Amino acid sequence: MSSPSSTLRTARHMFGIAWHSDRASVVVIAALAVPQAVAIAATGLSQRWIVDKAHAADGRFVPGLVIAVALGVIAHTALAAGGRTRDNYQFDVTDRIDLSVNREILAAASTIPTLGHLERAAYLDRLALLRRHTRSLAGSCWALGDTVTAVISGSLSLWLLVGINPLLGILAVLALPPLWAANRAQRRLAEARTATAEDQRLEEQLHRMCIEPDSGKEIYVSGAGPTLDHMADTARLRVVTAVLRARVGAIGWQLLGWLCYAAGYTGGLILTARMVARGEASLGELMLVITLGSRLRSQVHLTVDGISRIADAGHVTGHYLWLREYAQAERSVGTLEAPVALEHGIELRDVEFTYPGAAEPVLDGVDLTLRAGTTVALVGANGAGKTTLVKLLGGMHAPTAGTITVDSIPLRELDIDAWRQQLSGAFQDFVKFQLPLRHTVGIGLLSSLDDEAAVTRALTEAGAMPIVEGLPDGLDTQLGLLYQGHEISHGQWQRLALARALMRRHPLLLVLDEPTAALDPIAEHELYEVFIRQARRERGRITLLVSHRFSTVRNADLIIVLDGGRVTEQGTHEELMAAQGRYAALYATQAVAYQ
Template identity: 65%
Template sequence: MSAKSSAGAARSGSGTLRTARHTFALAWRIDPPVVGVVVALSLAQTGAVAATGLSQRRVVDAAQSAGGHPLGALLLAVLIGVAGHVTAAAGNRVRYNYQHDLTDRVDLEVNREILTATASIPTLEHLERPGYLNRLELLRRQTGALAGSCWSLSDTAIDVISAGLSVWLLAGVHPALAVLALLAFPPLWAAERAKRSLAAARAATAEDQRLEDRIHRMFLTPETGKEIYLAGAGAVLDETAHAARTRAVTVVLKARLGAIGWQLTGWVCYAAGFIAALVLTTWLVARDAASLGDLMLVITLGTQLRLQIRGTVSGYSRVAEAGDTTGHYLWLLAYARRQRPTGTHLVPHMPEDGIQVQDVAFTYPGSQEPVLSGVNLTLRPGSTIAVVGANGAGKTTLIKLLSGMYAPTAGRIEVGGVPLDELDTMAWRRRLTGAFQDFVRFQLPVRHTVGIGDPDAMDDREEVARAVHEAGADPIIDRLPDGLDTQLGTVYGGAELSQGQWQRLALARALMRRHPLLLVLDEPTAALDPLAEHELYELFMRQAGADPGRITLLVSHRFSTVRGADHIVVLHGGRVSEQGTHAELLVAGGHYAELYRTQAEAYQEEGSR
């Protein structure tokens, strides 16, 4: 083994031990009495097999002896044997049941930690990196192994100690019988080889597994299901998912078959040694060098030693699997720590300089072409800024950068003269609100579907009612059977809304925060008719004028709705090609004027039909 692989194994082992300690602490926090019972049964289990073997030898030798043995000694031997057998059988079953229950409960906590770590990363860039998503997928699929790592280690330790006692007793019959312990190494070596092969297979197929899972999930949601239905694409997509699944299963199955072959070879070695041990002991009995009780001891312990070694191999395999998952788990925690926001500055209540975008550029992960480059903007408090441009011009990307969802790859964004990455992340998020074209349909009671836009006021019915009213969603609520208490979404037996109604509630959610510093509206009214969109945008502009500390950023493909904005920014090819008021841009006769007139003529032609 190379020095590099030895160092990697040492780090993996250290990480597994650290994770096992952590999961044990979680289990203790969840249910201390049950953990205490499991630990007590585990300690008793270590000597149960040895006690059973000694008891059987004592009873057989007593029966063989012509002089007999005191009844009390025989009863003690029987009681020890019964206690050992009950501990090995019933106690073991009770211990496993408790361990499985604790593992399930710890699994919930581990998943919560994984989701918390992912959510603590301040940007969304990692969610577009295949490498990150693949490792997260592997981790989420193996959290059970991670949650049970402490019990996997303890089970392995029990089997090792129990096997050690068995080997010690066997050596007492004849030193050569201790060789059975050496024959435990081939199965262990085979288990390690199998573990590496399976881990490599899972890592190699992570992307195919993720593809299959995502495609089949598309069949289960109404939004994607309706398009699949109309296009008749179910069979094609299912075939794609099936092909991905087949590739993954083939690679993993091949690794499993190879692992079975190596493990079978290891067990054949042990079986040959056990047969040799029985032959040797029989020869010793024939020469009066050992008793029939010793032969019974060898048969009992030899049989149990096979099970103990198998338990050790199985436990080692589970520990190895947990170790592989631990690598992904510790990687995620370390990644989240590295990405942890370091900003501590408070967000200015009403920054005089507003938000400054200085020579900002951005390229998405895995792409070579920048989406934005050389962008310079000033967003003044109390103003409404509209961002327009063709599809792919970078409008939504600019929104993501301003809201902190992504960090610029070049340049900087300042709020009141303070760089955005130096602001307290949570404080900045509390000063943001917005609505997007791809809004979320929270299938919750209406009051929470809207109220979640400001978690601090989520249960304030008056604030929720205000936001609903400002978004023009009162007619929607009035038609619902239980008003604000109506459960939404058919998944939970609630009321279903139209696309436009869901969008109205999304707008209401964006209006929950009374005095945001930045209100982002990224084509949030695409499901509304032009008149309704115009009315809402007029409302947003009036609110921006009435709130001197608010910056309202509008993105729309309908030029007629943004003409009243205080400032219009035209993006073209990832750069700011023009900016100014509607009148100024028309006079300039540039790209904006061309797009505006083209759209106006199209609306006139449509209206004349």
């Protein structure tokens, strides 16, 4: 739960979004709030005057009676029609605010240079809660306004009631228990949502796995669907049970609060009826107590509802402000421009990295020199730290200890966005962008998204032109079944991912992290030979090859063997084979298997 000042600050921010989005609608909403605040009091006064004047008229025409009726009609119209109109305007503008807030959230999350918020369960829980309740955040400015309107309306009603008998002011005191109960209920509900955030994500992910084609085929073959569905339902049941328990508790506290008010309202009616019987009050004043007393209950309810919405928005505000502050804190402080060409290369000195919450480092004491104009192969068993090293080179994570320098400049001092503009890469877990083929490839260099010559060149270098030639609309073919497009094989998708990586003509660092796992060994070897030749022609860049197939990287200028997060061997293929170490043993094992 955020502090009241944070909630108010966020509400002002939401109001600012609404004002810039549709000023006319905001003016209408604000204008309609004024009659809403006085309409109930005006209705009560109208009914009081009608009863008193009708009783006094004794069948004669009284002009004041017409005025009282007119006041009642105007007040009722303002309350009914004005309220509905205001609600419609608020609903429309809230949709626009919600859209803007979602854009802010996605922009903040996507501009964070590191990946911590996408790899830690606690951060993912907060992001999921924030995305799920953005509408509460978007409506926080209206919740605040509605609450103020309800308080003014209730205060006017209370003022009129106290004018009849000061004891009726006790109704205001008895309105406090419902307010306190509502606040307690919302706090318990917010705690339940936070506690079950991970179960909510688990349920969503498991059910999504069952309906997506990539994971669906394995689930169908293994027959794991019912088991996963049961796991998802169990997680969902834990969520529903916790939230339901919180809601039931909330209802109990709110019921107790309303019982206190109901007892006070009943006592107020008895008191006023006795005053009428003794001639100390008129029938109109009794009508006023009946009307405003019952309406005061709804006014208190609106106040309670507004406070509940503010509290709910306050809970989401905490996550919203956390994301903005986290994005600001994680934003790169580097300001130096990245070099346009490498003169010396990239150096890692005593680099260590430990994932948050992990007991052991993934990388420990890594010392490497990646010389400009060379092809470097990174090999090792699964879990050796290869992909983590790639993330560090791309600035996705900062080393826990040690330094990474680019041409003697610490990587942390470079503008990380400028550095990434000089990188390119293809990965084993590539994305299948279900777009027209030209954009599926062209997205690798946004400035050339529609440049047919650049896209064709990248496809040719990746050996992917036969894919284009076999499609009905060539480069304009819509890919993937999501939008009723043309589906291609996994290996063909991987070829397109390689072409996407080749859209950038002269990257300083080209990373190929198991990018050909879906291809056969011969095709992979041919592609790697192409990359090695290109790297040697361009002296100002480094090509980093990550592969578990040792035969495909034997021609690299430098082969690095990672084992248990440490560099155990490095050298050329011939040097490593002569050393008869782990590389030689693994190479021989694979060679025998292929033979």
